[in-house]
Amino acid sequence: MILEEVYETIKQRIKEKPEGSYVAKLTTDDKKSAINKICEKIGEEATELILAAKDNKKDEIIYEAADLIFHTMVLLAYKGIEFEDLLKEFEQRRK
Numbered sequence: 570m571i572l573e574e575v576y577e578t579i580k581q582r583i584k585e586k587p588e589g590s591y592v593a594k595l596t597t598d599d600k601k602s603a604i605n606k607i608c609e610k611i612g613e614e615a616t617e618l619i620l621a622a623k624d625n626k627k628d629e630i631i632y633e634a635a636d637l638i639f640h641t642m643v644l645l646a647y648k649g650i651e652f653e654d655l656l657k658e659f660e661q662r663r664k
């Protein structure tokens with residue numbers, strides 16, 4: 570599944586920190602700590618998704634939802650959580 574593949578790429582970028590990688594930049598402490606940068610992006614993307622939803626613009630809703638999910642995955646990977654753990658959580662909630 571595409572999300573799992575992107576998650577593996579995110580984990581690799583966090584570990585190897587290649588030049589030009591957005592994930593590597595976001596997850597490296599510099600003037601701001603990595604955790605602050607990641608959490609700020611999640612806040613921004615959540616706000617942008619809310620605004621898109623209120624404007625009722627379907628394409629923008631999809632675009633902003635993808636940004637929010639992506640940055641949430643960066644947070645989980647940065648915290649050493651496996652994608653499988655997220656899937657298990659959803660599995661447990663299944664009715």
Ligand SMILES: N=c1c2ncn([C@@H]3O[C@H](COP(=O)(O)OP(=O)(O)OP(=O)(O)O)[C@@H](O)[C@H]3O)c2ncn1[C@@H]1O[C@H](COP(=O)(O)O)[C@@H](O)[C@H]1O
Pocket residue numbers: 575578579582589590591592593635636639
């Ligand atoms: N799916 C994504 C993805 N979605 C969104 N973004 C980035 O998230 C940022 C979204 O922030 P904004 O909307 O605020 O746009 P911006 O103003 O350009 O961002 P900032 O410079 O303000 O941070 C943009 O820079 C996007 O490029 C992503 N960057 C990377 N990926 C995936 O992550 C993988 C690793 O990427 P790199 O680390 O760049 O190699 C790639 O193979 C992709 O699959």
